[in-house]
Amino acid sequence: MDDSSYTKLVPTPTPTSQPHWDGLNQHQYLLQKCIDCGRIRHYPRPVCDACFSMRYEWVAASGRGKLHSWTVTYHPFHPGWKEDLPYMLATVDLEEGVRMNARLRGVEQSDLKIGLPVRIDYETVKDGLTLPVLVADK
Amino acid sequence: MSLFEKAAVSGIGETEYVRGSGKSPIVMQMEASLKACADAGISPKDIDGVIPYGGAVVAEDFITNFGIQDLRFSATTPMGGASPVASVQCAVAMVAAGICKHVLIPLGRDGWSGARIGSRVQQMPQFKLIGEFEMPLGAIAPAQLYAPMARRHMELYGTTSRQLGSIAVSTRQHAILHGNATMTKPITIEDHQNSRMISDPLRLLDCSLESDGGAAVIISSAERARDLRQRPVYIMGVAEGHPDSPSTITQRPDLTRLGVAKAAPRAFAMAGVTHADIDVAEIYDCFTYIVMCQLEDLGFCKKGEGGAFVENGALGLGGRLPVNTHGGLLSQAHMAGINHVVELTRQLRGEGGKTQVADAEIGLVTGYGDMGDGSVAIMRRG
Numbered sequence: 001m002d003d004s005s006y007t008k009l010v011p012t013p014t015p016t017s018q019p020h021w022d023g024l025n026q027h028q029y030l031l032q033k034c035i036d037c038g039r040i041r042h043y044p045r046p047v048c049d050a051c052f053s054m055r056y057e058w059v060a061a062s063g064r065g066k067l068h069s070w071t072v073t074y075h076p077f078h079p080g081w082k083e084d085l086p087y088m089l090a091t092v093d094l095e096e097g098v099r100m101n102a103r104l105r106g107v108e109q110s111d112l113k114i115g116l117p118v119r120i121d122y123e124t125v126k127d128g129l130t131l132p133v134l135v136a137d138k
Numbered sequence: 139m140s141l142f143e144k145a146a147v148s149g150i151g152e153t154e155y156v157r158g159s160g161k162s163p164i165v166m167q168m169e170a171s172l173k174a175c176a177d178a179g180i181s182p183k184d185i186d187g188v189i190p191y192g193g194a195v196v197a198e199d200f201i202t203n204f205g206i207q208d209l210r211f212s213a214t215t216p217m218g219g220a221s222p223v224a225s226v227q228c229a230v231a232m233v234a235a236g237i238c239k240h241v242l243i244p245l246g247r248d249g250w251s252g253a254r255i256g257s258r259v260q261q262m263p264q265f266k267l268i269g270e271f272e273m274p275l276g277a278i279a280p281a282q283l284y285a286p287m288a289r290r291h292m293e294l295y296g297t298t299s300r301q302l303g304s305i306a307v308s309t310r311q312h313a314i315l316h317g318n319a320t321m322t323k324p325i326t327i328e329d330h331q332n333s334r335m336i337s338d339p340l341r342l343l344d345c346s347l348e349s350d351g352g353a354a355v356i357i358s359s360a361e362r363a364r365d366l367r368q369r370p371v372y373i374m375g376v377a378e379g380h381p382d383s384p385s386t387i388t389q390r391p392d393l394t395r396l397g398v399a400k401a402a403p404r405a406f407a408m409a410g411v412t413h414a415d416i417d418v419a420e421i422y423d424c425f426t427y428i429v430m431c432q433l434e435d436l437g438f439c440k441k442g443e444g445g446a447f448v449e450n451g452a453l454g455l456g457g458r459l460p461v462n463t464h465g466g467l468l469s470q471a472h473m474a475g476i477n478h479v480v481e482l483t484r485q486l487r488g489e490g491g492k493t494q495v496a497d498a499e500i501g502l503v504t505g506y507g508d509m510g511d512g513s514v515a516i517m518r519r520g
Binding site (some may be wrong): 004008009010012013014015016043068069070071072074075077078081084086089091098099101102103109113114131132136 | 237267270271272273274275276278279282286287290294334335336337338340388393415427428
């Protein structure tokens with residue numbers, strides 16, 4: 001894969017979030033789970049806001065969720081996405097009780113509705129970078 | 139100690155609002171601040187507190203340029219477009235505590251000539267989680283990040299794009315009458331419906347401008363303000379509020395509830411007034427939807443009823459609640475809401491010109507920014 005051909009924005013993982021990105025490369029969507037109270041949180045951060053514990057483990061999400069809201073973007077806000085227009089962005093309630101945001105593929109705009117079942121798929125976009133993508137969960 | 143009427147807006151100043159000023163932000167901020175001092179009838183040297191917006195122009199610039207001998211306070215309120223009204227809260231507290239006599243709140247930017255606001259978001263530390271988890275997936279600009287809030291509201295409550303368009307139309311009408319606004323071509327609901335889709339459901343005419351200009355406000359103690367040149371505009375109630383999951387809208391429990399929902403009850407309680415007492419409102423309008431959502435969160439109508447509240451020109455002059463009598467960020471200029479504070483002051487002085495709301499005694503101004511932070515002030519004419 002030619003890295004120079006990838007012109008979209010790339011993430012800069014932190015020591016806290018790095019395991020999540022490593023998980024994506026293994027086709028797992030990893031979430032932080034508090035070791036002391038069991039609460040699952042996202043996006044990655046150091047402290048559990050329920051019990052203030054800083055001890056956590058990483059657990060894999062089931063990958064299933066339901067559409068919470070969405071947008072369809074037509075304007076080229078960044079040159080890296082110009083060829084993709086228009087594209088759908090979905091905000092999804094995961095079964096684990098947290099949300100995620102990602103491209104939604106393969107769904108007609110007229111079929112979009114709150115509660116639409118979706119699941120996470122994975123796309124390796126460049127060397128060492130895998131992004132989640134959402135598809136209809138039929 | 140309540141901050142009720144401890145302070146007043148004593149001076150306001152604005153540059154011309156344009157696209158392409160040929161001036162740097164510091165020049166525009168100095169120009170607006172000097173106008174505000176002249177308006178108040180104080181020497182620039184009398185400023186003893188300053189709350190810059192953040193960015194290139196800092197308190198030290200005002201000490202140097204104005205020859206201020208004893209600046210006693212400076213801070214920033216980093217809340218994006220909620221900053222100017224949150225800065226009013228901060229300034230009121232400073233004069234009420236006796237720390238400052240006159241606090242300057244300046245803002246000026248080259249939003250049209252310089253880096254686009256959308257591109258600046260990537261560099262802001264409060265958005266590091268968006269930068270890591272959402273921008274690489276294609277959710278880059280505020281329009282894309284806010285659109286799911288509007289879409290969810292539409293799906294839950296039946297809110298329509300035409301209702302949002304009504305906000306754009308009345309705001310433009312005010313800009314045309316105002317005299318210092320960048321957008322002066324009349325628009326209709328059909329123009330709004332025909333404007334190109336930016337990020338569904340937000341169309342071009344749902345989005346605010348990128349502008350060059352500057353504005354400034356001076357907050358003085360109520361006692362001192364009475365002896366200054368202008369009729370004081372007293373600050374009756376003021377508060378800020380931060381939404382749950384403040385930086386990432388995606389993780390917010392209720393996508394349709396903004397930080398101002400927490401601030402509004404505090405501000406109304408401090409002011410001791412009800413919604414029916416508000417004669418004019420300047421509501422932060424980075425997008426039409428954000429105006430409607432704030433009107434709900436402020437309590438002017440119930441959650442979900444904002445669409446019906448704003449439609450058919452209800453926010454125009456002579457409507458149920460005149461909103462953004464200067465043309466707002468949608469049609470006057472994007473000055474991050476400091477222009478809303480200036481305009482409310484002008485209205486409550488009776489200096490509103492062609493968009494003056496008759497007999498305006500009490501008004502409300504909000505700020506909104508950084509993905510949902512809110513601020514609100516309720517003021518009355520002196």
